[in-house]
């Protein structure tokens with residue numbers, strides 16, 4: 001994706017260069033060349049910028065995809081949602097919740113919806 005954008009941008013910039021050269025040679029009328037070259041220049045720069053941005057962002061996206069703790073955001077192994085501490089914490093919290101549900105008579109009507 002980023003590569004395609006960058007090559008398109010490079011192509012447009014080359015087209016702009018070609019138009020400039022054509023203008024220097026004098027094969028095109030100046031007014032027509034100016035409108036065309038500004039369009040290709042803008043498009044080329046925009047596409048190159050987008051391609052570069054995607055290339056810069058893609059490793060960052062990969063790093064995010066590799067895994068960060070859902071609570072504290074520290075890096076975790078691939079496929080893990082929580083870091084070691086928060087995994088333990090989440091498991092404890094889940095266990096506590098399921099424990100709370102089981103003995104209803106011990107704690108009174110606290111969390112019955």
Ligand SMILES: [Zn+2]
Pocket residue numbers: 069070071072073074082083084085086
């Ligand atoms: Zn964490």
